[in-house]
Amino acid sequence: MKRKIIGIILGITMSFLVYxxxxxxxxxxxxxxxxxxxxTLDGWLEYKDGSRWKKLKDKTVKLExxxxxxxxxVSDDSWGANWDYKDYVINVPVGEHTIKGRFExxxxxxxxxxxxxxxVNKKDSVINDFEVKEKGKEVASLGTSTLLGTSTILAYLTIxxxxxIT
Numbered sequence: 416m417k418r419k420i421i422g423i424i425l426g427i428t429m430s431f432l433v434y435x436x437x438x439x440x441x442x443x444x445x446x447x448x449x450x451x452x453x454x455t456l457d458g459w460l461e462y463k464d465g466s467r468w469k470k471l472k473d474k475t476v477k478l479e480x481x482x483x484x485x486x487x488x489v490s491d492d493s494w495g496a497n498w499d500y501k502d503y504v505i506n507v508p509v510g511e512h513t514i515k516g517r518f519e520x521x522x523x524x525x526x527x528x529x530x531x532x533x534x535v536n537k538k539d540s541v542i543n544d545f546e547v548k549e550k551g552k553e554v555a556s557l558g559t560s561t562l563l564g565t566s567t568i569l570a571y572l573t574i575x576x577x578x579x580i581t
């Protein structure tokens with residue numbers, strides 16, 4: 416018996432619904448400060464309308480410094496859909512760091528992220544209210560040190576006779 420093989424080509428139509436949301440971008444302002452100082456991280460969230468960029472309000476922007484989450488803010492009407500996270504206390508070392516703002520997108524607007532720079536400066540300690548008191552053959556000194564805007568009492572320092580303080 417002769418068999419006939421009939422080839423049947425199955426036409427499979429695969430449809431993918433690809434939603435092309437509206438393009439967005441985030442602008443992050445560069446900042447500068449000192450360790451321990453409270454600063455505001457801010458910028459704008461915008462969407463593309465034809466060939467123009469317009470401010471996008473009522474969307475959450477998540478913020479990171481050196482890829483570590485620090486907080487979030489909702490873009491609002493102040494200054495045209497600006498976001499401003501006011502409670503960031505600088506806790507990274509002296510040097511340059513990256514601030515990242517990220518919008519995760521939604522059913523209408525695409526996700527986006529933007530970066531800015533955070534320059535952390537060194538702040539010198541200043542000794543105020545220096546007093547010298549004699550204790551027998553030794554001299555003890557007491558003062559306060561102002562660093563980052565707060566005063567800290569210094570411990571007694573023992574200065575041996577013959578030591579010069581400049």
